[in-house]
């Protein structure tokens with residue numbers, strides 16, 4: 001087992017490590033990778049990495065590869081399309097695949113206040129976020145009788161995307177929203193009533209208003225805004241990124257009734273849960289509810305970029321020019337979506353979803369009985385299944401979850417986390433019971449390994465401890481990293497270019513050996529902002545004898561007085577001129593040798 005760049009890798013993964021090394025100095029730092037998997041090619045439910053190793057994929061690129069990798073029908077349709085016409089914009093012309101896909105979605109997606117497919121309208125977009133942007137604009141669009149409505153209700157734990165409008169609806173993780181101020185016009189977030197939490201709450205807590213969303217709105221939200229200011233309620237019928245959370249049974253029917261009463265639009269985000277994943281075209285059907293607007297993406301294109309918004313013709317009735325995009329109705333993506341929907345119908349994949357799901361949930365419930373102290377919740381519908389790792393009192397075990405995810409990877413099964421400490425299973429809909437059995441056997445082994453793993457200190461001899469470099473200039477960061485790798489080759493270097501990143505990394509590492517701070521970060525012109533890091537560093541210093549070294553020019557040594565006062569600063573290195581990397585390297589090397597026995 002090997003950890004490099006903060007990620008776990010397989011043995012014999014030189015190609016993967018090379019690519020990840022290149023990624024680290026070329027690609028945006030905003031991604032949240034869990035382990036060092038570098039894909040090469042995929043077939044069905046299996047995918048191979050660049051070192052030729054094979055994996056069973058229980059994540060499907062976050063519920064995207066609905067028909068699996070390279071489904072022969074999808075690929076042959078797409079190849080035929082590419083030979084004929086890649087793209088001509090649906091905004092200006094009439095690409096036939098956009099029309100055919102719209103017709104198909106009219107047929108299969110249930111919409112409130114419609115009797116026939118022709119009563120619906122479809123807007124094709126390129127992604128999930130764009131689908132929600134479209135729905136948001138549509139819901140706020142001023143049409144007769146709905147003037148002045150701009151407020152949107154959404155839910156804590158929700159994930160609706162990362163573009164500005166969709167981001168303002170998201171309330172899944174603070175990191176997704178901090179640093180981005182909100183769009184004007186309000187979004188109000190409400191508690192999402194988890195069925196699991198409700199079912200396991202003592203009687204008096206079940207009476208809590210948090211489980212009765214409509215009562216909550218009437219009691220709290222209507223104190224701030226009047227019903228006729230509210231344009232829409234945006235909701236995931238099953239929360240995805242929030243941790244695969246199924247709501248209480250009356251939640252969606254209550255919302256439907258509430259929306260009817262006040263002329264508010266019910267917008268369901270089926271981007272993760274839709275297109276057969278839960279055994280129905282959209283998950284909302286499980287509660288016999290018809291939404292006003294449905295947003296789709298992920299599984300719709302079997303990996304091709306596509307999203308869609310479906311509404312009634314009364315709702316999707318906006319003037320030419322109000323909304324469009326260059327790639328609307330992309331001929332290849334629409335063809336891939338049409339082929340995907342064909343495969344789901346012809347191969348009866350929704351029946352397969354139900355069969356494999358029943359098997360998996362049964363097995364997982366047994367696993368839960370075997371490990372009741374760490375498996376807190378098995379939740380979900382169809383092939384959208386969450387396994388929450390938490391102590392019996394609900395205290396989440398995020399690191400344990402991460403270890404299970406990493407161990408699954410090492411045992412050649414791909415999974416992903418969701419929420420705070422949930423592991424999600426969202427395999428391609430074509431998965432067989434045999435493949436699911438294989439995956440769950442590995443999951444069990446991964447849990448057993450994680451349970452048997454020695455604690456932090458022993459772990460550090462297996463996988464090197466973490467070293468965190470906090471420095472805003474990439475060149476200096478890399479130079480410091482190279483120096484440390486030379487002196488301490490077994491460590492994992494974590495890099496932070498600012499405090500928020502440093503805090504996030506300090507929260508995730510349990511194995512911190514050394515932190516190196518740059519003065520330019522502690523000196524925020526007026527005040528020592530680095531002090532904010534102290535509460536994140538101190539627990540490490542107390543537990544693991546973490547060493548904190550700061551480098552600075554002599555002038556700014558005073559900035560570190562707080563660190564010295566708290567007894568966390570081990571050494572200050574004078575780096576001299578910031579351009580003199582060699583001098584800095586030598587100073588760090590000497591300091592490391594002095595501070596640690598290496």
Ligand SMILES: *Cc1c(COP(=O)(O)O)cnc(C)c1O
Nearest residue numbers: 127128129159160161240271272
């Ligand atoms: C993934 C996701 C989105 C965002 O989709 P992108 O294609 O990443 O923009 C929105 N809503 C839900 C429920 C999702 O799972």
